[in-house]
Amino acid sequence: MDFVSLLLLIIIANSAPVLTTRLLGNRATRAVDGGYCLADGRRLFGPSKTWRGIAAALLLTPLLTMLLGHSAADGLLIAALAMVGDLGSSFCKRRLGLRASAQALGLDQIPESLLPAAVVGADFGLDAGDIAGLVAAFVLLELLLSRIGYRLRLRKEPY
Incomplete structure (x- = not known):
């Protein structure tokens, strides 16, 4: 049961920004990077x-x-680590020349699920095998939920 709880919480942490955008639109948005570009122009x-x-x-x-x-x-640690993983993925995608919201299978899912699972997994009674299974389940569910979110107009693009 704690496997499912942690998986659900990681999904919630990663879905909260998308749901907030759906609820609030473009109000009160401020980019984390403040529009800053690196030497590569991205x-x-x-x-x-x-x-x-x-x-x-x-x-x-x-x-x-x-x-x-x-x-x-x-919960705070799960959310913070999921967001760090998501920012890391975005950083890598920009360096690869991929546009925002472009799909990068694995890169879009693994860091934002592995970081929180690896750090709090023991608190949820999970071992390394459970954590690997959780990350795999997250990747599959995220792909499915992304398509459902797109059809419900919660996402701009499906993965």
């Missing part, structure tokens, strides 16, 4: 990585973590 993270999205993950995930019987601190 944005650090891109326009879709916003402080509002990070705040949504950091607020929603701990609340749901407590509802599932775990500590708010675990």
